Every structure is written in C-alpha cells, then in structure tokens.
Amino acid sequence: xxxxxxxxxxxxxxxxxxxxxxxxxxxxxxxxxxxxxxxxxxxxxxxxxxxxxxxxxxxxxxxxxxxxxxxxxxxxxxxxxxxxxxxxxxxxxxxxxxxxxxxxxxxxxxxxxxxxxxxxxxxxxxxxxxxxxxxxxxxxxxxxxxxxxxxxxxxxxxxxxxxxxxxxxxxxxxxxxxxxxxxxxxxxxxxxxxxxxxxxxxxxxxxxxxxxxxxxxxxxxxxxxxxxxxxxxxxxxxxxxxxxxxxxxxxxxxxxxxxxxxxxxxxxxxxxxxxxxxxxxxxxxxxxxxxxxxxxxxxxxxxxxxxxxxxxxxxxxxxxxxxxxxxxxxxxxxxxxxxxxxxxxxxxxxxxxxxxxxxxxxxxxxxxxxxxxxxxxxxxxxxxxxxxxxxxxxxxxxxxxxxxxxxxxxxxxxxxxxxxxxxxxxxxxxxxxxxxxxxxxxxxxxxxxxxxxxxxxxxxxxxxxxxxxxxxxxxxxxxxxxxxxxxxxxxxxxxxxxxxxxxxxxxxxxxxxxxxxxxxxxxxxxxxxxxxxxxxxxxxxxxxxxxxxxxxxxxxxxxxxxxxxxxxxxxxxxxxxxxxxxxxxxxxxxxxxxxxxxxxxxxxxxxxxxxxxxxxxxxxxxxxxxxxxxxxxxxxxxxxxxxxxxxxxxxxxxxxxxxxxxxxxxxxxxxxx
Ligand code: IVH
Numbered sequence: 001x002x003x004x005x006x007x008x009x010x011x012x013x014x015x016x017x018x019x020x021x022x023x024x025x026x027x028x029x030x031x032x033x034x035x036x037x038x039x040x041x042x043x044x045x046x047x048x049x050x051x052x053x054x055x056x057x058x059x060x061x062x063x064x065x066x067x068x069x070x071x072x073x074x075x076x077x078x079x080x081x082x083x084x085x086x087x088x089x090x091x092x093x094x095x096x097x098x099x100x101x102x103x104x105x106x107x108x109x110x111x112x113x114x115x116x117x118x119x120x121x122x123x124x125x126x127x128x129x130x131x132x133x134x135x136x137x138x139x140x141x142x143x144x145x146x147x148x149x150x151x152x153x154x155x156x157x158x159x160x161x162x163x164x165x166x167x168x169x170x171x172x173x174x175x176x177x178x179x180x181x182x183x184x185x186x187x188x189x190x191x192x193x194x195x196x197x198x199x200x201x202x203x204x205x206x207x208x209x210x211x212x213x214x215x216x217x218x219x220x221x222x223x224x225x226x227x228x229x230x231x232x233x234x235x236x237x238x239x240x241x242x243x244x245x246x247x248x249x250x251x252x253x254x255x256x257x258x259x260x261x262x263x264x265x266x267x268x269x270x271x272x273x274x275x276x277x278x279x280x281x282x283x284x285x286x287x288x289x290x291x292x293x294x295x296x297x298x299x300x301x302x303x304x305x306x307x308x309x310x311x312x313x314x315x316x317x318x319x320x321x322x323x324x325x326x327x328x329x330x331x332x333x334x335x336x337x338x339x340x341x342x343x344x345x346x347x348x349x350x351x352x353x354x355x356x357x358x359x360x361x362x363x364x365x366x367x368x369x370x371x372x373x374x375x376x377x378x379x380x381x382x383x384x385x386x387x388x389x390x391x392x393x394x395x396x397x398x399x400x401x402x403x404x405x406x407x408x409x410x411x412x413x414x415x416x417x418x419x420x421x422x423x424x425x426x427x428x429x430x431x432x433x434x435x436x437x438x439x440x441x442x443x444x445x446x447x448x449x450x451x452x453x454x455x456x457x458x459x460x461x462x463x464x465x466x467x468x469x470x471x472x473x474x475x476x477x478x479x480x481x482x483x484x485x486x487x488x489x490x491x492x493x494x495x496x497x498x499x500x501x502x503x504x505x506x507x508x509x510x511x512x513x514x515x516x517x518x519x520x521x522x523x524x525x526x527x528x529x530x531x532x533x534x535x536x537x538x539x540x541x542x543x544x545x546x547x548x549x550x551x552x553x554x555x556x557x558x559x560x561x562x563x564x565x566x567x568x569x570x571x572x573x574x575x576x577x578x579x580x581x582x583x584x585x586x587x588x589x590x591x592x593x594x595x596x597x598x599x600x601x602x603x604x605x606x607x608x609x610x611x612x613x614x615x616x617x618x619x620x621x622x623x624x625x626x627x628x629x630x631x632x633x634x635x636x637x638x639x640x641x642x643x644x645x646x647x648x649x650x651x652x653x654x655x656x657x658x659x660x661x662x663x664x665x666x667x668x669x670x671x672x673x
Pocket of ligand 1: 081110115118224307308
C-alpha cells in the first residue's frame with residue numbers, strides 16, 4: 001500500500017478507536033494495539049512530512065465531546081503526556097531537557113493513575129464547573145456528576161480567610177481496585193453488564209447523563225496540577241511540589257505517593273519501585289509521571305504540539321501470566337463483528353481475575369497458532385482488554401485441532417462474511433438479535449427513515465421486551481403497545497404512529513440507507529437509488545453490474561450483494577414491503593422512472609473559466625443527462641465545477657462540504673458508461 005493511502009487508513013482507524021475509547025468509553029482494541037497504530041502513523045508522518053495534516057490524530061489530543069453535555073473551553077489547554085516505554089527512554093528524555101536548559105534539574109515523580117482527566121474550577125472558594133479533558137481544548141460539562149464524588153470538596157478550605165479568587169485544578173477521577181471489584185460483583189448478581197476495568201468504570205460513570213447513577217458509583221479523585229490561579233495574596237510557589245502543597249492545603253486530594261527526586265537516578269529508582277509495588281497500590285497505575293519540579297524551568301522548556309517537554313509518562317510493561325485456554329467462543333458485537341474470545345482457566349493478573357481474553361480475529365489466531373487446550377501467555381496491556389499473546393508450544397501435549405471461524409453468525413445463523421482486505425468477519429443479518437438495537441437505530445435515524453421520537457431508550461425497551469425482532473416489526477405495533485412503554489404518554493405514542501406512517505413515503509435512497517448495509521452510507525445510497533430507480537433492481541444486481549457504476553467500488557458492491565443474498569434479509573424486506581413502504585411497492589416499481597440520466601437529481605454550479613466549452617454548453621450537457629445547472633451554491637448543490645479564477649463560490653462550496661471538481665473531472669463524469 002502506498003504511504004499516502006496507508007496514512008489515510010491509519011487515521012480512519014485511529015479516529016474510530018478514539019471515538020470508541022473517548023466518546024463511547026467502549027474500546028474495541030487494547031491500548032497496545034491502539035499504540036501500535038498511532039506509532040505507525042507517527043512514523044509514516046515523520047518519514048513523509050508532506051503527508052502531515054492539521055487534522056491528523058497525531059496533531060491533537062483526544063476526541064470531540066459527546067453531544068449530550070454542554071461544552072466547556074479550557075482556558076489553559078489540557079495537554080497530554082509523551083511516553084517512555086522503559087528506563088532508557090526515560091534517560092533519553094532527561095538528557096534532552098538537561099541539554100536544553102544547560103543546568104541540573106530536580107524532578108517530581110508520582111504514579112500515573114488510570115482513570116479520566118478532569119478540571120475543577122473554583123471561584124471564591126466554591127466549585128462552579130467541572131469538565132472532562134475532551135480534545136484538550138474543549139471538554140464536557142460534568143459538574144453535576146463530579147459533585148457526587150465525596151472526595152471533591154464543593155467548597156475549599158479557607159486559608160486565613162483567603163481562598164483564591166479563581167482556581168483551576170486538574171486531576172484524575174478513578175476507582176479503587178477493591179471497590180471496582182465489589183461493584184462488578186454486585187452488578188453480576190443484579191444481572192447487569194460488567195465494566196472491563198476500573199478506568200472504563202470511572203470514565204463511564206463520569207460521563208453518565210444521570211447524576212443519580214454516578215452517585216452510586218465508588219468514584220474517587222486525585223488532583224495533580226494547577227491550570228490557572230488568581231488572587232492569592234502573598235502566595236507564590238516556585239516548584240510543582242509547592243503548588244501541590246498549596247492544593248492540598250485547600251482541602252483537595254493529592255497523590256500520596258508523590259516524591260521529589262534530586263537526581264535522575266532517584267527518579268529511575270522510583271519508576272522501578274512503583275512497578276514492583278503496583279499490585280499493592282489501591283488504584284490501577286499504568287506508569288509513573290516525571291515532572292520538572294522548578295516552575296521557571298518548566299516554562300523555559302516549553303511545549304511540543306500536544307505535550308509539554310517538562311513532563312513524561314514512564315509506562316510500565318504489560319503484565320503477563322500463563323494459563324490454560326479452555327475454549328474459544330465467538331461473540332457478535334453491536335456492529336455484527338465476530339470476535340473470537342478465549343475462555344481461560346481463571347488467573348489473577350495484577351490483582352484482577354481474568355477469565356476471558358481477546359484473540360482479535362481469525363488471522364491473529366492463525367498467525368499465533370493458538371489451539372484449544374494450549375497453555376497460553378495472557379497479557380493485560382494498558383490494562384484494558386486482556387489478550388492472548390502466544391501459546392506455549394513446548395507444553396502442547398498431543399495433537400490439537402486448529403480453530404476455524406464459523407461462516408454463519410453464531411447468534412442468528414445469517415451469513416458471516418469477510419470482505420477482501422478486511423480482518424473482521426461480520427454477520428450480514430439485518431434481524432440479528434446481537435445487532436438489533438443498532439439496526440433499528442440506523443433505520444429510524446434522521447438521514448434514513450427519520451422516525452422522530454424513536455430514540456435509544458425506546459428502542460431498548462422494544463427489543464428487550466421482545467416487541468420487535470426486525471425493523472419491519474415497528475409498523476405492526478398498536479397504539480396501546482407504544483403507550484404501554486415506560487416514559488410514554490398517549491400523545492407521544494400517537495406521535496410515533498404518525499411518524500411511522502409518514503416514514504412509509506421515504507424515497508428509495510433513504511430506505512436503502514435505512515437497511516444499514518455495511519459501507520452503504522447516504523451518498524452511496526443516493527447513487528444506487530438514482531441509477532437503479534428501485535430496491536428490487538438493486539437487490540438483483542450482480543457485483544459486476546454494481547461496480548460498473550461510477551463511484552461504486554468492489555468493497556461496496558460486494559457488501560450490497562452479500563446483504564441481499566441473505567434469505568433472512570430478503571424476508572425482512574418482504575415484510576417492510578407488506579408494511580406499506582412505498583419505495584418497495586411493486587406498483588411503484590412498474591411506474592416509469594421519474595427522471596433518468598446519470599445526473600438525475602444532481603445540481604451543478606459552474607464557476608471560474610472553462611477551457612473546452614462555454615458555460616452554456618456545459619449547462620446543456622448537464623441537462624441532457626438529467627441534471628440541473630444552477631448559478632448559486634447552496635447545500636443542495638451536488639458539484640461545483642471550478643476553473644481558473646474561481647473565487648467566492650468555490651469557497652462557499654468548500655465551507656458547505658459540497659464537492660468541488662475540475663473541468664476535466666466533469667468531462668470524465670459526462671463520458672463514463
Ligand atoms: S500530569 C501536561 N500527572 O495522564 C500533562 N497526568 O497522558 C499533565 N494522568 O490526561 C498531566 N496520572 O489524565 C499527570 N500523576 C499524573 C497523572 C496524569 C494520570 C493522566 C492524565 C492526563 C494523562 C496524560
């Protein structure tokens with residue numbers, strides 16, 4: 001793969017996993033795997049500086065805030081830390097800063113807690129706002145949740161009647177290991193889903209929409225730094241440790257295990273000692289943080305793009321243990337991804353009992369040659385999802401069978417296909433119970449069937465109560481059934497029925513989008529709809545026929561074919577047809593296409609000068625192919641054809657996200673087929 005394509009692919013992957021981790025608090029891969037992607041991306045960008053863009057994940061800190069919480073801007077950005085993976089890398093960092101400053105440096109060392117970074121803003125001694133880190137510049141307002149944490153004072157301790165006028169403190173919300181395990185035990189008894197680790201539990205609890213739920217979670221906080229401080233008469237601290245003393249004196253919780261280190265050797269000792277003692281700590285620590293103690297030196301060292309030079313995280317190596325692989329089970333995720341999961345002889349790793357570990361995907365199992373019954377090495381990397389590292393083949397007794405992935409979904413029996421070039425096998429079944437909530441969410445979403453009012457909470461009830469087993473089932477529910485749901489007034493029940501009725505009129509492209517076919521987004525749906533005119537034609541198209549269409553590549557073509565080949569999917573479509581979705585009606589399919597031509601439904605705007613034809617000729621071409629030529633750009637414009645001298649129209653198109661193409665591209669589009 002060429003570097004530019006690989007960089008793009010890596011960014012997509014990193015962004016996706018960032019979203020899983022930071023926004024959903026539900027990572028799909030281990031920290032180690034994520035770090036590998038990030039490192040590969042950083043490496044490629046270092047080798048090809050021309051490929052670096054401002055929006056690359058290497059150029060920013062986290063993910064965008066979720067929509068449900070208000071946004072809070074951080075006056076001083078909340079930066080991230082550079083990583084050192086071992087002692088040598090710590091030494092290299094230290095040598096670098098000593099060289100830069102040309103003087104000796106005292107360090108402050110403390111554990112790196114695995115939780116969620118927050119900022120607390122106190123005004124005149126009162127807690128007024130608490131926010132998450134978010135992307136480092138803007139976080140989420142989680143004040144009402146943070147207030148539920150007992151170790152967060154809502155008022156600062158008055159120091160000689162002199163609380164600071166303004167204080168921004170930063171720290172980590174976390175859960176103690178013991179309390180985490182107690183909580184998970186209680187959740188297991190109550191039949192609730194378990195949190196994978198203390199970090200996820202803390203992050204999930206802080207980003208809970210209902211503070212009452214947060215209040216039941218055993219959260220804690222440690223403060224490790226100051227953002228801004230104003231109006232503390234007669235108080236100036238020179239070092240980080242003094243600033244922590246000050247924070248502590250205000251009644252805020254700081255990390256007990258922090259140490260001032262006079263030399264690098266002391267700091268390195270600290271790193272090794274903490275690593276040895278990590279299992280005895282009440283909280284999960286994934287490394288230590290070394291900070292330059294002198295604040296003037298910190299300032300002088302300055303910042304890199306996302307992290308200050310004055311601090312570094314010395315990461316601990318992942319913890320490993322061997323145990324026996326009892327079985328390999330295949331799980332189906334919300335998106336239909338089949339994941340092989342190792343069922344293990346229970347083993348304690350770093351104070352946590354591990355019974356299951358991920359095997360990632362079928363290629364990984366084959367590459368590592370892991371077989372059921374093997375003794376295997378398990379690793380908790382970054383302390384998220386444990387993984388199987390390798391079998392201990394010297395302990396393999398007798399012949400053991402190789403594992404093969406099922407080609408049918410273990411949950412619903414539909415085809416589980418693996419597109420070329422992808423590592424993951426996926427269930428294509430639209431009615432698969434493992435995916436059903438997600439399927440219905442996509443079906444009802446604004447861009448698809450637009451069933452306003454049918455949100456996540458309602459969908460959960462419908463699916464959990466067994467009221468629907470596929471999206472078509474929505475159309476047979478009666479008023480009383482809707483009204484019987486929790487938090488549903490009669491009026492809203494009627495409203496949903498009206499919405500469902502209206503949704504029957506959605507055009508072909510949106511109905512297609514609603515089916516949630518992998519790789520078929522809004523644009524591709526429209527392209528397919530305007531090419532084929534009806535869903536039946538799309539359903540019966542071969543991969544070759546699909547690929548002939550401009551803009552449809554082999555990946556999309558194959559996933560459309562896979563989807564419609566599945567019998568269960570065809571019967572859901574039949575049921576949708578019977579429910580009265582107009583785009584699926586046989587009568588409609590018999591009607592002549594309202595407009596034909598490759599540009600049917602497309603609007604073009606020409607700007608700048610054209611070389612091979614006049615504007616008028618160009619507009620005529622568009623019309624002949626069924627499209628419309630317009631003189632002004634709006635969000636309804638599909639293409640802006642820009643030649644030399646294009647100005648404001650081009651800029652407007654770019655700001656609206658409208659595709660801007662060249663005259664050559666346009667001519668190509670006209671000639672194709
Ligand atoms: S200092 C400029 N100290 O690690 C960096 N961070 O990768 C300021 N963390 O977002 C951070 N324990 O959530 C610092 N003792 C500690 C920490 C700590 C955990 C987290 C923090 C931060 C992330 C940076």
